[in-house]
Amino acid sequence: MATPAYTNACIAPDASGLNVYLLGVPVSNEGRLEMYSVSLTNINSPTATFISNYTSTAFWSSSAQKVCFAYTGNSVSNSPIMIFQMGDKPFATNFFPNGTVEDPGYFRNLAFTSRKLFSFTGAAKNFIWATGFSNVTDIDTGSSWRGLRFNASDIRESTQDWGLTNYPTNSPLLSLGTYVATQNTPAQGYHVVFDEAGSGVIYTALSTATPLATTVDHVQTLSSPQDVDMSGYSLSKHAVPVTIVNVGYILDRAPDGSVILYSITPGQSSKLQFISVSGSAPSFSSNMAAAAVGGKIVIYGASNNGAASFNSFDPTSKSWIGPGLMKAYNPPTPSGGNGGNNTISNDGEESKSNVGAIAGGVVGGLVVIALIAFIFFRRRPKPPHTSTVQSQSAPVHHDPSKQHNPAATPLMDQNYVLQQQQLAQNQEYQHQQQIQQQQMQQQQQQYTPHQSYIPQQQNIYTSQPIPVQQQTSPVFFQSQPQAQESYSYVPPTLVPQQQQQPAIFQPQTSQTSPQNSYTQASYTQSTPQTAYTQSVPQTPASQSYTPISQSYTPAHSSHAPSGPQYIAPSGDYAP
Structure with missing residues (x-):
């Protein structure tokens, strides 16, 4: 049958590397998630075979972005494809080639924002790991990035975790993952994040398969951040990531509307390289889905007239095949460095050097x-x-x-x-007058005890009666007239006389008001009680352990939300 057309589809390779799985929700049948196997033997006329579907408008949406990952480390013949939906219906499930579909699951009060910020960063045995940008900023880390582990045997055994150790920018443009093929854990990979300012950072990703039993256990850790050598190029907001094991590819839109490619191998080099294509290239589509199939890059897109098509790029020959090709775009070579000339700006238009x-x-x-x-x-x-x-x-x-x-x-x-x-x-005369006035004021201040002059820097005790003493000019403390009634308090340090020692923190036995009911002498420091409730957010070191990861919650019809509308996260994401 003809290839179905979806506006927000995802594709993943089959075990043979000859076919591709296509998953999407048709606009004409909202809520029906379909899975097809598509043969690309003749890429100009692909053949689609229906496998299975899962229908629920509470779970699946034709307008939501989706990512599909194959469990590349899983050697079983019926290894599933994991599909994860972005946005306000953040559900995931495993689709099996034999037609079995697991009930969808979700992370409570947590969603992920874009397929362009969801990277494939590890694969081993029946696990795959991803690093995604969520809609929740963690209080302890200040980051929205999460490490995720998906289980091919049971989607409900999947886990997310905020403890990445190092945290990429919270203003990302695109993220890209690569991984090292292995059957052992921790699985190693790389997480590359490009920001909106035109730079990028590479992180080494180590992913574990062990249960999260303590607060020091994490799904994934990011380490050794290293700046990307952008080679004078800038990515646009349209860029799409693709992972072929240890090499990451970026498909972007050229100024003429064609597809251009970049590559980076973070395990060997931090340099972003532009791929010069020989011959022709397909036109860029905003709803384009991409995946690595048999060592090649396969892209899927649907046109406005409802026709769907595939194209394939061979990294070895650097050539495209498939329908609808146009002349490939090759920008002038940059002069090197991060500030090179003739870069492609974020809006997909060429900037004429740095003039x-x-x-x-x-x-x-x-x-x-x-x-x-x-x-x-x-x-x-x-x-x-x-x-x-x-x-x-x-x-x-x-x-x-x-x-x-x-x-x-x-x-x-x-x-x-x-x-x-x-x-x-005139100034000399005025100066003499000022000197005479200042001399007169000084004489009045020195010999007249009741003059109205107030020093600029008053002491807090000037309002208290102080005995008249022999002082020299200038006078900082002014004495009060003798006829004025004295205050009852006399500072003991200034007037030596026998008086009662002031009491400090003494209990008032005749008073019962709360502010006088304590005594310093009876205070004894005690250890924190178990009933004590902390009023500020607890840190992992101080709180009684609550698992920091979240396992998938099965989304059976009995667990479905009360309505299809998304309820914004409340900030409480206990499992």
């Missing part, structure tokens, strides 16, 4: 130089006029109320010195 950036830098530099020159000449004193040369020896008066800092004072104050020769006599 704009260079021109902007030059203009900015000239503006800064002009500004510095203006300030320098503005602040430098002008040469005196010939008519004022004879008055150079006249004393220069500086207003004591001013802080002569040209950078901090108004412009008129900066030009004050240029006007001083014309005002010298």
Whole structure:
């Protein structure tokens, strides 16, 4: 039969590497998840064979993105395909080639945002591991990334965990995974995250199959972060990741609408490389699904008229086959480094080198130089006029109320010195008057005990009666008039007299108010009680152990949500 057309499908390889599994929900039959086996012997006219379906509008949606992974380390003949749905219906299940479909499961109060941020990072025996970006930010780590382990024997044995040790950016553009083929655990792989700023980081991923029995056990750990050498290229928001074991590929949209490819082998090099395609390339589709099948990259897409098609890329010959090919796009070679020329920007358009950036830098530099020159000449004193040369020896008066800092004072104050020769006599007279006034004020402060002068820096005890003593000027503590009634309190350190020692934290036996019911002497430090409830979020080291992972909850009809609408996570994601 003809290949079905889905708007949000996913594909995965079969065990032979000759066929591909196609899974999707048709728009015309909402809630029906279908699985087909498609023979690509003749890629221009593929043949689809129906295998099975699982129908429930509470679980599956035609508008939700999906990812499909094969259990590549599982050697059994009926090894399933794991399908995981993104968005507000985050359900997963195992589809078996013999037509068996497990009941879907889900992680409570947790969903994943995009298939482009869900990386295949490990495979061993009947397990596969992924690293995904979720819709929940963990309180302890501040990260939305999760490590996930899926089980081919029972989807309900799958687990997610937040303890990755190292955490990629919370503003990712695309993530890409690779893995080392092995039958042993911990399984090793790599998790590469590209951010919205145009850079990327490689993490080594170690994945375990052991149960999470303690707080130090984790599904996956990320370590040894290393920057990606972008080689002057930028990825667009349309980019799609593909994993062929230890090599990661990125399919992106070129300015002319065709598919362009990049590759990275994080176990050998941190360099992102552009793949020059010989001949033709398919056009890029926004709903394109991609997978590694038999060492080749296979893409699936459905056109607006309902026709579905496949194309295949051979990394060895660097050529595409399949219907609807167009001339391949090859951008000019970058000059090297992360800031190379002729990069492909995030909107899929070619940027003509760095001329704009260079021109902007030059203009900015000239503006800064002009500004510095203006300030320098503005602040430098002008040469005196010939008519004022004879008055150079006249004393220069500086207003004591001013802080002569040209950078901090108004412009008129900066030009004050240029006007001083014309005002010298008036300023000298004013200066003498100020000196006389200050001398009179000092005399009043020294000899008049009741003057109204208040020091700028008052002491907290100035309101208390202090005995009159012989003091020298200036007076910091003012005495009060003798006729004023004294306060009942006299500081014991200033007036030596016999008085009762002040009581500190003494219990009031005659009072029963709560604020006076404690005593310092009777306080005894005790160990924390088991009934104590901490008011702040507990850390793994302080709380009684609650499994930090979440096992899949089976989503039978009796466990289905009350309605098909998604309820936003409440933040409580206990299993």
